[in-house]
Amino acid sequence: xxxxxxxxxxxxxxxxxxxxxxxxxxxxxxxxxxxxxxxxxxxxxxxxxxxxxxxxxxxxxxxxxxxxxxxxxxxxxxxxxxxxxxxxxxxxxxxxxxxxxxxxxxxxxxxxxxxxxxxxxxxxxxxxxxxxxxxxxxxxxxxxxxxxxxxxxxxxxxxxxxxxxxxxxxxxxxxxxxxxxxxxxxxxxxxxxxxxxxxxxxxxxxxxxxxxxxxxxxxxxxxxxxxxxxxxxxxxxxxxxxxxxxxxxxxxxxxxxxxxxxxxxxxxxxxxxxxxxxxxxxxxxxxxxxxxxxxxxxxxxxxxxxxxxxxxxxxxxxxxxxxxxxxxxxxxxxxxxxxxxxxxxxxxxxxxxxxxxxxxxxxxxxxxxxxxxxxxxxxxxxxxxxxxxxxxxxxxxxxxxx
Ligand code: UDP
Numbered sequence: 001x002x003x004x005x006x007x008x009x010x011x012x013x014x015x016x017x018x019x020x021x022x023x024x025x026x027x028x029x030x031x032x033x034x035x036x037x038x039x040x041x042x043x044x045x046x047x048x049x050x051x052x053x054x055x056x057x058x059x060x061x062x063x064x065x066x067x068x069x070x071x072x073x074x075x076x077x078x079x080x081x082x083x084x085x086x087x088x089x090x091x092x093x094x095x096x097x098x099x100x101x102x103x104x105x106x107x108x109x110x111x112x113x114x115x116x117x118x119x120x121x122x123x124x125x126x127x128x129x130x131x132x133x134x135x136x137x138x139x140x141x142x143x144x145x146x147x148x149x150x151x152x153x154x155x156x157x158x159x160x161x162x163x164x165x166x167x168x169x170x171x172x173x174x175x176x177x178x179x180x181x182x183x184x185x186x187x188x189x190x191x192x193x194x195x196x197x198x199x200x201x202x203x204x205x206x207x208x209x210x211x212x213x214x215x216x217x218x219x220x221x222x223x224x225x226x227x228x229x230x231x232x233x234x235x236x237x238x239x240x241x242x243x244x245x246x247x248x249x250x251x252x253x254x255x256x257x258x259x260x261x262x263x264x265x266x267x268x269x270x271x272x273x274x275x276x277x278x279x280x281x282x283x284x285x286x287x288x289x290x291x292x293x294x295x296x297x298x299x300x301x302x303x304x305x306x307x308x309x310x311x312x313x314x315x316x317x318x319x320x321x322x323x324x325x326x327x328x329x330x331x332x333x334x335x336x337x338x339x340x341x342x343x344x345x346x347x348x349x350x351x352x353x354x355x356x357x358x359x360x361x362x363x364x365x366x367x368x369x370x371x372x373x374x375x376x377x378x379x380x381x382x383x384x385x386x387x388x389x390x391x392x393x394x395x396x397x398x399x400x401x402x
Contacts, residue, residue: 029052029053029054030048030053030054030254030255030396031053031054031056031252031253031254031255032044032045032048032053032054032055032056032253032254032255032256032257033056033057033058033249033252033253033255033256033257034055034056034057034058034257034259035058035245035256035257035258035259035260036057036058036059036066036258036259036260036368036370036371037057037058037059037061037063037064037065037066037228037232037239037241038059038064038065038066038067038068038228038259038368038381039065039066039068039228039368039378039381039382039385040257040259040367040368040371040381040384040385040388041057041059041257041259041367041368042057042064042065042228042231042232042385043098043231043382043385043386043389044257044367044385044388044389044392045057045231045232045237045257046231046232046234046237046389047386047389047390047392047393048236048389048392048393049234049235049236049237050234050236051393051396052236053236054236055234055236055237055238056237056238056239056240056253057232057237057238057239057240058239058240058241058243058244058245058249059239059240059241059242059243060242060243060244060245061241061242062241062242063225063241064225064228064229064232064239064241065224065225065227065228065229066083066228066259067083067084067086067337067339068081068083068086068224068228068378069082069083069224069225070082070086070220070223070224070225071223071225072223073310073323075284075321075323076284076311076319076320076321076322076323077319077321078310078311078314078317078319078321078322078323079222079223079310079313079314079317080310080323080325081224081308081310081313083278083337083339084278084280084308084325084327084339085293085294085308085313086224086378087108087110087211087212087217087219087313088105088216088217088218088219088220088378088379089110089212089214089216089217089218089377089379090214090215090216090217090377090379091214091215091216091379092379092383093215093216094383094386095379095382095383095386096215096216096379098382098386099220099227099382102227102230102231103220103221103222103226103227103230104220104221104222105218105219105220105221106218106219106220106221106314106316107217107218108217108218108219108313108315109210109211109217110210110211110212110217110293110294111209111210111211111292111293112124112211112292112293112294112295112296113292113294113295113296114177114181114295114296114297114298115295115296115297115298115299115302116176116177116180116297116298116299117176117298117299119132120295121133121176121177122209123177123201123209123211123296124201124202124203124204124209124211125169125173125177125201125203125204126203126204126205126206126207126208126209127140127143127204127205127206127207128207128209129173129177130143130146130147130173130205131143133172133173133176134146134172140205140206141205143205144205147168147169147170147173147203147205149170150169150170150171150172150173151166151167151168151169151170152166152167152170152171153167155167158195159194159195160190160191160192160193160194160195161178161182161190161191161193161194161195161197161198162174162179162189162190162191162193163191163195164195164198164199165178165179165190165198168198168203169203176298177298178190178198178298179300180298180299180300180301181296181297181298181305182197182198183300184300184303184304184305184329185276185305185329185340186276186329186340186342187276187329187330187331187342188342188344192344193342193343193344194343196343196375197375200375214379219313219314221316245260250363254363255363255364255365255392256363256364256365257364257365257367257388258364258365258366258367258371259366259367259368259369259370259371260370260371261273261275261338261370261371261373262351262354262355262358262366262370262371262372262373263354263373264370265358265361265364265366265371266354266357270350270353270354270357271350273341273342273347273350273351273354273373274331274332274341274342274343274344274347275332275338275339275340275341275342276329276330276331276332276338276339276340276342277329277330277331277332277333277336277337277338277339278327278328278329278330278339279327279328279329279330280325280326280327280328281304281325281326281328282323282324282325283323283324283326284321284322284323284324285321285322285324286320286321286322287320287322288309288311288322289309289322289324290307290309290324291309292309292312293308293309293310293312293313294306294307294308294309295307295309303328304326304327304328305327305328305329306327307324307325307326307327308324308325308327309322309323309324310322310323310324310325311323338370340375341369341370341373341374341375343373343374343375351373354373365388365392367384367385367388368381368384368385369381
């Protein structure tokens, strides 16, 4: 049974550099610079502003919310997930309460389909997928035993994506649902990727087709951008958009919270960590084009990984027109937006070098998906941001008590 687990990278902590010693402040306001107006920068900035500190948030792009930015499509009026699908799900009640304090969440369950080998299947792999794929009518225990027979049980401690797949679903399901999709998504062989990527997906021996099994799941009524704007809406916070980081800013602030790419902070001088970027090919339709929000394409010869029909992310709204994105993944060049840290098995050494450098940086804390080079979900990003802010406050209190 594949369980969904968090991406724990070798040697890359969530908070790379937590200061032990803060300047002696004695109740004085500290000046924080958040580089990046995504979830990490907004949540940490908010907490520090609430504690009376002075917070500036910059972002090189012209909007807040980072890659969970949403906006209405001008032609159809549909709320679009501009940088690809983002579904909020968590087991962390404090995180759920936090986001609900800033926006209304509407009920939403992520149900994904996959078109592969000429048929449409239900994801994540569940009893319906297994029975349909193998042309059987098995009950849960029968399916479990059947899949165990297909699995390569000689793999006892799967390290790579492929080993994880062969161990838990066997070659046929791997070939149909994971191999081609993963080659397209990551641009390399699944033998070069860590097992942790596949551990994101469950395999179910019942008919539950909810992509996530967290207690809380939903979609912000007006999209993610107003939610992040609400988090940033505090008199102690100044937001500057279209403002890239300039090293001269270091001297003007007591502490920097960096949520840009970890290697970007160091001008990539040891080499570049691998990221994937995405291209979206927009098209419109009327009515309902594909019948669901996300349709994955498992076949290798279909060049895109998935098609997103954005109106299905807001089922409480009604729009005649529909806007869809075909999603293509490719290597991230210097001028592209980084989406996914690749974390190739053989990339660990470079990552460890950057992490060591980051740990030695005074006055900078590295956070978030890009700042810690991990494949983080939104809820984990928020949890870590809350914890980082709390650790800052604890350190500052300790310092001012001296
Ligand atoms: N994956 C796959 N086939 C699918 C869906 C996912 O092989 O139909 C693999 C793929 O490698 C992907 C990973 O599982 O990158 C995690 O999938 P998830 O749906 O969590 O990806 P995200 O929505 O974050 O891109």
